[in-house]
Amino acid sequence: MxxxxxxxxxxxxxxxxxxxxxxxxxxxxxxxxxxxxxxxxxxxxxxxxxxxxxxxxxxxxxxxxxxxxxxxxxxxxxxxxxxxxxxxxxxxxxxxxxxxxxxxxxxxxxxxxxxxxxxxxxxxxxxxxxxxxRAVKSDWEIERLAKAEAIGDKAFQHIISFIKAGMTEKEIAAELEYTMKKLGADGTSFDTIVASGENSSMPHASVSDRVIGKGDFITMDFGCIYEGYCSDMTRTVIVGDDVSDKQLEVYNTVLRAQLEALKLVKPGVKCSDVDACARQVIADAGYGDYFGHGLGHGVGLFIHEEPRFSPKCDAVLQTGVCITVEPGIYLPGMFGVRIEDMIVVTKDGYRNLASSPKELIRLSL
Ligand SMILES: [Mn+2]
Incomplete structure (x- = not known):
């Protein structure tokens, strides 16, 4: 104080x-x-x-x-x-x-x-x-943000062996939240999103009674609170071994957009430029109309803080800023993909607080 x-x-x-x-x-x-x-x-x-x-x-x-x-x-x-x-x-x-x-x-x-x-x-x-x-975090705050994100990583590791065809989105969301709390979370940092199949084309779909089936993409966007500080991460996985060419193309485009945007992150870079980088990768692949939201948002005591990775944000990255990088492509009536990490800007670049794999995970049936 x-x-x-x-x-x-x-x-x-x-x-x-x-x-x-x-x-x-x-x-x-x-x-x-x-x-x-x-x-x-x-x-x-x-x-x-x-x-x-x-x-x-x-x-x-x-x-x-x-x-x-x-x-x-x-x-x-x-x-x-x-x-x-x-x-x-x-x-x-x-x-x-x-x-x-x-x-x-x-x-x-x-x-x-x-x-x-x-x-x-x-x-x-x-x-x-x-x-x-609040945009620039102290080391004390970063410790808590990292711990919250690590709880998310552990919960993800658990959920990919838990999910089976025949379960509902609600069962998966409940298991994710229960797991994070068992791992020491104070609570969730926002309402967990589990969006499967055609529901995944809605970036913030409500968790439903939809039953998971073979060939479904499942987008899970979730986070917890640890000692007051929030975490946020998203992974999209597929149920079974069969991935359509279209699914794979969209998935890899989102992943490439995220990796390219991450390469730009360091102090002094304009937030809108990082957003533009991911947007360009997605537009070049022909999906520019299907990525409507900003690339990311600051995270701290609250889940959505300053600054933003968005076309409108003129803020410049500073050491200690904690922010998400979360491009997505959403094809109405078909499916959607989002991949999100939470990072902290460091002197020379960034530290990724998330450690879950980003190559497409194919769940056993
Ligand atoms: Mn987010």
């Missing part, structure tokens, strides 16, 4: 703010250590406050020992924040410039804050300022 306070003080000075009012649970967790996801946080030059309710007050005190933790007990958040600001203003009467998370607040909550605090406060939009602080 001590080093984070320094970063926040710099932000206050750079943006000419008297304080920050944070409402995003992940940002509060990142900046204070408090992971309860109920409450808000006020940072002034002097003090850090966490406001929460009686269910979380003890937890907040343990996890965020440097913050003043306040139980809102019978009052609204804005009432308790107003009390704290009254002290911070020390009766000067000057209006305070307070940064707020315009990207992470409901209209209703903003309305309540405005009504109670507008005599005392000018609200200033923070946009992505706090989210951007």
């Amino acid at each position: 001590a080093d984070k306070k320094e970063v926040l003080l710099k932000l206050l000075i750079d943006k000419n703010l008297d304080g920050l009012l944070l409402t995003d649970g992940y940002n509060i967790h990142y900046l204070s250590g408090y992971s309860g996801h109920e409450g808000c946080m006020l940072v002034t030059k002097e003090d850090t406050y966490i406001f929460t309710d009686s269910r979380y007050i003890e937890q907040s005190g343990k996890q965020a020992p440097n913050a003043i933790c306040i139980d809102i007990r019978g009052k609204s958040y804005s009432y308790r924040i107003n009390e704290a600001l009254e002290q911070a203003a020390k009766g000067s009467g000057r209006k305070l410039n307070i940064g707020f998370e315009n990207m992470h607040i409901s209209y209703d909550q903003y309305d309540k804050f405005s009504q109670t605090l507008s005599d005392r406060v000018n609200f200033v939009k923070l946009d992505n300022a706090i989210n951007n602080l």
Whole structure:
């Protein structure tokens, strides 16, 4: 927390703010250590406050020992924040410039804050300022991300011997999630995707009762949370030994796109250029219309963070950024393929946190 306070003080000075009012649970967790996801946080030059309710007050005190933790007990958040600001203003009467998370607040909550605090406060939009602080991971964070991804690798190793023709997608998804939890995961980092046969043409298909059969592609996109940090990986496998020429061509195109994009990864490279590289490989193979989503996303306390591998992302890679590389090709009504690793940008390139094989795996029936 001590080093984070320094970063926040710099932000206050750079943006000419008297304080920050944070409402995003992940940002509060990142900046204070408090992971309860109920409450808000006020940072002034002097003090850090966490406001929460009686269910979380003890937890907040343990996890965020440097913050003043306040139980809102019978009052609204804005009432308790107003009390704290009254002290911070020390009766000067000057209006305070307070940064707020315009990207992470409901209209209703903003309305309540405005009504109670507008005599005392000018609200200033923070946009992505706090989210951007989270893009570069510390060694401590990378350890946890690596452990989460390693749990995913182990679960994948198990699932490829578990899957048999005749099972449903739901059975496979349940086994993946159970396995990750048994291996020490706190939970899943998003809803597990198991998309088989024609369902695999939908990048984020809902897990269904579809029964797995011979010749099906199965795309499994899954991840877990370990000590707060998320993992994410995708593998596509085939059931049985018979692969059609079309399936193999699409699979190898996706794999080539991923490997080519990975070769570009190092500090200083523009995120949109890495995305463009994979997109070009897929377009050259004639499948440009069938890769609609971005190539990847940052991962940390939350599954989708900054920066993004997308045509729109001007951010430049920095050492310590954790990001996925996940090209796909999706042929409606037929099948789809996606291959995804989670990597950390290093001084000279990247470290792949995933170690599961990427050559097409043919499952025994
Ligand atoms: Mn992903």
